[in-house]
Amino acid sequence: MSDIQIVGAPAGVEGSGFFATSLDKAVGLARANSLWPLPFATSCCGIEFMATMASHYDLSRFGAERLSFSPRQADLLMVMGTIAKKMGPVLRQVYLQMAEPRWVMAVGACASSGGIFDSYSVLQGIDEIIPVDVYVPGCPPRPEAIIDGFMCIQELVKTESTRRRNEPQYQKLLASYGIQ
Numbered sequence: 100m101s102d103i104q105i106v107g108a109p110a111g112v113e114g115s116g117f118f119a120t121s122l123d124k125a126v127g128l129a130r131a132n133s134l135w136p137l138p139f140a141t142s143c144c145g146i147e148f149m150a151t152m153a154s155h156y157d158l159s160r161f162g163a164e165r166l167s168f169s170p171r172q173a174d175l176l177m178v179m180g181t182i183a184k185k186m187g188p189v190l191r192q193v194y195l196q197m198a199e200p201r202w203v204m205a206v207g208a209c210a211s212s213g214g215i216f217d218s219y220s221v222l223q224g225i226d227e228i229i230p231v232d233v234y235v236p237g238c239p240p241r242p243e244a245i246i247d248g249f250m251c252i253q254e255l256v257k258t259e260s261t262r263r264r265n266e267p268q269y270q271k272l273l274a275s276y277g278i279q
């Protein structure tokens with residue numbers, strides 16, 4: 100069984116008819132296979148990500164070879180590495196600059212929970228400042244685990260209603276992070 104944790108799996112949308120459901124599926128399939136990840140790599144886990152992108156593991160097989168270093172053109176934020184508290188506002192700003200729909204993956208123990216750095220200066224998980232959809236465990240996670248996490252994101256994207264981002268539950272989640 101996978102150790103990867105997926106958060107916010109979509110609930111069924113009441114009253115969606117055949118057309119809306121089919122549209123959701125078509126849009127979801129297209130989105131899931133054309134994600135533009137933004138790698139926010141600060142330390143060792145970033146090296147594993149480089150291996151994930153290289154020819155042996157080749158994330159382009161999943162339609163995600165086009166990395167985006169501009170948050171405006173990215174829809175998947177992949178956070179890899181130790182995030183110092185001083186860096187938190189920068190990460191949050193990057194997240195805020197991404198347009199909806201956007202997804203977030205915490206890759207590795209540091210991004211997920213602070214990892215071994217239980218210190219006054221290190222964020223004990225990026226979900227202290229932004230919502231996270233998928234957590235990938237490991238120190239560092241191997242490329243296979245990163246790909247597994249990516250596939251979890253794809254499943255989430257595929258099954259997500261195109262209207263979920265306007266739903267009160269999602270708005271409430273953002274509000275809990277002080278995001279309008």
Ligand code: SF4
Binds near residue numbers: 142145180209237
């Ligand atoms: S989880 Fe481990 S490998 Fe990844 S950034 Fe932290 S210390 Fe480095």
